[in-house]
Amino acid sequence: MQPEIPPPDVDALARRALDLVPAGAGRAIVGIAGSPGSGKTTLARAVVDAVNERAGMPIAAYLPMDGFHLADATLEALGRHDRKGAIDTFDGWGFVALLERVLAEQDHPVYAPAFDRSVGEPIAGSLAVLPETRLVVVEGNYLLAPTEPWGRLRPLLAETWFVATPEEERLRRLVDRHTRHGRTPDAARAWAHDVDGANARLIEPTAASATLIVDGGLPVGAA
Template sequence: MTSASPSSLPFDALAQRALGLVPAPGSRALLGVAGSPGSGKTTLARAIAAAVNERAGEAVAAYLPMDGFHLANATLDALGRHERKGAIDTFDGWGFVALLRRILDERDNPVYAPAFERTVDEPVAGSIQVAPEVRLVVVEGNYLLAPQSPWDRIPALLAESWFVATPEEERVRRLVDRHTRHGRTPEAALAWACDVDGVNGRLIEATSGRATLIIDGTLPTGLTAGRS
């Protein structure tokens, strides 16, 4: 569980902590980075994976986003969920859990994972490779700590879980900027950030207490954190 009063923890200390999670050759561990849309979790997860590789002097870490497990738009249309894309039931949770288990178990051959391609607004299969030499996979996503099945199987697979906490006002600002950059009008971007991302965010924020660390997402690459 997280502490009630977060203490300052610089990014270098976070990177060093992640480096300490890298197991011996022949083994593999998962570090989960969770948070609401617009929290900065993607920036942090990418930065941590890169920092671990820099400190290790070799590619021992890889970044793996959950977004590749969005259901296809045609499937969302068939299910009547397209207008809620990003909600927990618009992802293939079982497929994501199965992939995490495979990554932990399959260490002699590459494991390929889908990525979400924003230019087509769809997942693209086989876009991410987890090479055999990778020993730490930094897994990033909204629902890593959600209590619903099958997401509740994920925490037991993680060596640690970090939750990026960012005030709602800042998250909405970032989301409006993101959605307008990807083609929505400012009005539509604000509506989506509040009515879709906002609803999802309330569910996600409630899971922060299950994390090992709570990280301040208002600073570049998460420069302060709550220590467990």
Template sequence: MDSDPSPADPAALARRALALTPPEGRTIVGIAGSPGSGKTTLARAVVAAANAEAGAEAGAEVAAYLPMDGFHLADATLEALGRRERKGAIDTFDGWGFLALLQRARADRANTVYAPAFDRTVGEPVAGSIAIDPGVRLVVVEGNYLLAPVEPWARIPGLLAESWFVATPEAERLRRLIERHVRHGRTPEAARAWAIEVDGANARLIEPTATTATLIVDGGLPVAAA
């Protein structure tokens, strides 16, 4: 692991990721981090930079973005399980389904691999809304728990060429989270409570996993919240 945070330079990170990708193979790079760290923004930027650098020559996209959030359990399921009030915790995701999708995304280059995304406007996953085409050589997956040392999450690092952890100061993460929760309909008071009590509890599990990442990326820049 590189101990000193590297700048969040999407172009440089895209070149690094593409260098890990064999000409006829497919590589998965994982971006982990706590809620509000900026990992979604960074992942999307890395994919865009990779496609800008390599895609123009190939005539098609060579990189695809894959978020863990598409594997949120539905609200009705969370209600039935009694977990609705801590949505976003590690046991509110379909971890085994996410693992299976990553395994297929890495191995299956003969067919388009469809994956769910998360629609923040309705707060629910949307099935089959991401397409990883056969020509994609680099998949950038991002999520809170990519490095969590519990089953089935502990199996994910073995599928990754590298793992990058977005390290962002707690105060900045909190600011971004409150803004995000307000934007999606919570009052400022409810937004702050959720950011501290629910997102904060998740961050206490996630932050120690940075020590197992290949690279630490500085997420303290004024980017949109992940």
């Protein structure tokens, strides 16, 4: 059973992450996984901010898996747009390749896509992992999935943390998110239950393979 560190103690998590950074040269990647609405984005960003504050310089970078959403046109062509967010609606191989580059290429910037919720599409080259970056915090739904290509992530991650949040709270956050981004309340509830819920049923069992379980009852927004 993994030890638990409550998410309000972000400083403890930041210290834990810093301890994973190799002495001298090198870089470490920490992976934060969780179901939709668990709070993983909020936690990942908070840990990065806390690490940089402790270090007195920007040595930590945030890198979300969401930038590897397939484009809407691609999802339409594949017949998967009505379940966007499912494991096969991401470019998993591309995400694995990016993390391999993050570890192997440390003498120049490595650029990565981010996901723009205002347009619902990934934006290429939105994020940069700079040469001075020593810690990269990645987050996403499927970091602990055992299937190809996701299983290839595990050897690249110094630790994996799983954000565990009660289903009722996750659904509340998801309905709020989907409503803010343009869905009607009924459509938001349907998507949260049917699409996000189906993804959560795949994601939640992967918590058993995480290094650390973190309580997702965060006081601010959700991932």
